[in-house]
Amino acid sequence: MSRRRRVYEGKAKIMYEGPEPGTLVQYFKDDATAFNNQKKGVITGKGVLNNRISEYLFLRLAEIGIPTHLVRRLNMREQLVREVEVFPLEVVVRNVAAGSFTQRFGVAEGTALPRSIVEYYYKNDELGDPMVTEEHITAFGWAAPPDLDDILSLALRINDFLAGLFLGVNLRLVDFKLEFGRLWENEEMRIVLCDEISPDSCRLWDMQTNEKMDKDRFRRDLGGVAEAYQEVARRLGIMPEAGPRDLKGPATLQ
Numbered sequence: 001m002s003r004r005r006r007v008y009e010g011k012a013k014i015m016y017e018g019p020e021p022g023t024l025v026q027y028f029k030d031d032a033t034a035f036n037n038q039k040k041g042v043i044t045g046k047g048v049l050n051n052r053i054s055e056y057l058f059l060r061l062a063e064i065g066i067p068t069h070l071v072r073r074l075n076m077r078e079q080l081v082r083e084v085e086v087f088p089l090e091v092v093v094r095n096v097a098a099g100s101f102t103q104r105f106g107v108a109e110g111t112a113l114p115r116s117i118v119e120y121y122y123k124n125d126e127l128g129d130p131m132v133t134e135e136h137i138t139a140f141g142w143a144a145p146p147d148l149d150d151i152l153s154l155a156l157r158i159n160d161f162l163a164g165l166f167l168g169v170n171l172r173l174v175d176f177k178l179e180f181g182r183l184w185e186n187e188e189m190r191i192v193l194c195d196e197i198s199p200d201s202c203r204l205w206d207m208q209t210n211e212k213m214d215k216d217r218f219r220r221d222l223g224g225v226a227e228a229y230q231e232v233a234r235r236l237g238i239m240p241e242a243g244p245r246d247l248k249g250p251a252t253l254q
Ligand code: UDP
Pocket: 035, 090, 092, 098, 099, 100, 101, 129, 175, 176, 177, 200, 201, 202, 203, 215
């Protein structure tokens, strides 16, 4: 079996060198972390589900003209993606108060926000991903002002589209996190969506019951984490063919 070079290993994914220059293979793990790595666990089958869910959402977004790093899904746990220069930013879009927002601003969980709010966090584990403003981002050179304009408008378009898509399957898109990167093509630079969009990076509540169908089940020890991710996949119509027994997948695909 050929050994691929591991370019980067994160909390939930591994990036390997891709088959051609300018490509990477994004491998989805079952590992879960929360609270800046203080809580760790394994959610069996999560990687398979997130691979499918994120592929589905990226393909739908590409259909409405959002550029993404996705080339294609390769197998149960891997996607072929374009290599991009990732901005060191987490772009969070919020429609309903939850998580850190409720604590920071003293707003009760579940309060609908007067309009969608976009926040930026500087990706830095040692600093605990601090919230930053456009001033910090442009002063430190993490992104240029026109890049940020593009990122903001892409984030809002993605939010409008995904909020509607999830509403169609009876899920409320409470908030989510996006990452963007620069892609160079013949001297031209484009900003593209990268990383993943999955129940690891979104808060999704059942429209009627407000039941949490996302990583908050892991963060708060609510149980039924894998089942909630499966239900999201099922509602989107993308449950892996063989059902839950398909979820364990091959342990490694090297
Ligand atoms: N989020 C994420 N990765 C992070 C931080 C947040 O995917 O490192 C997502 C999280 O799942 C939620 C949204 O971004 O959907 C907003 O998270 P929040 O700022 O409320 O932080 P949390 O409460 O998750 O610590």
